[in-house]
Every structure is written in structure tokens, then in C-alpha cells.
Amino acid sequence: LLKFRKLSKENQFLTKETLSFFIESMHHPSLRNHSLRSTPSKIRSLTVHGDLRILLRIRNDESILLIDVGTHDEVYKRF
Numbered sequence: 001l002l003k004f005r006k007l008s009k010e011n012q013f014l015t016k017e018t019l020s021f022f023i024e025s026m027h028h029p030s031l032r033n034h035s036l037r038s039t040p041s042k043i044r045s046l047t048v049h050g051d052l053r054i055l056l057r058i059r060n061d062e063s064i065l066l067i068d069v070g071t072h073d074e075v076y077k078r079f
Contacts, residue, residue: 004069011052015069018048023064038079043067045075 004012022031032047036055046054053075055067068075 001066014048018046022046036079
């Protein structure tokens with residue numbers, strides 16, 4: 001994602017760590033993992049830290065499609 005490259009190095013690192021942690025323990029409370037109610041396509045939101053969010057979708061083959069990364073307002077504006 002182009003938006004990922006625009007994040008600070010620290011936020012890039014934290015985003016990668018959050019995705020790795022999600023793969024290991026997808027229901028850990030610190031991730032605040034939840035589906036977006038307004039989307040029928042099973043898009044999920046994770047909290048990286050503070051206002052930084054990841055939107056993703058788990059496909060049928062259990063691969064992960066990264067949809068967006070950014071602040072709460074940036075990632076939720078189209079939903």
C-alpha cells in the first residue's frame with residue numbers, strides 16, 4: 001500500500017508487528033479486532049496504537065487482504 005510507505009518508520013514497524021500479532025492471536029483484546037457493520041464484505045478493523053488503524057479482510061482461503069492503514073478518520077471515511 002502506498003499509504004503504508006507514507007507512514008513514519010516507527011508506525012510502519014508497529015503496523016507490521018500488529019499484523020504479525022494478529023496472525024498469532026487474532027482475538028487478543030489489545031487489537032480491538034471488530035468487523036465494520038456497514039460493510040457486507042467482512043472487512044475488519046484492528047488498532048495499531050492510538051489513532052492508527054488497519055482495515056483488512058480475511059479471504060476464504062484464510063489469506064489476509066490489507067485494505068487500508070491510517071488514522072481512524074482516514075480509514076473510516078469511505079465506509
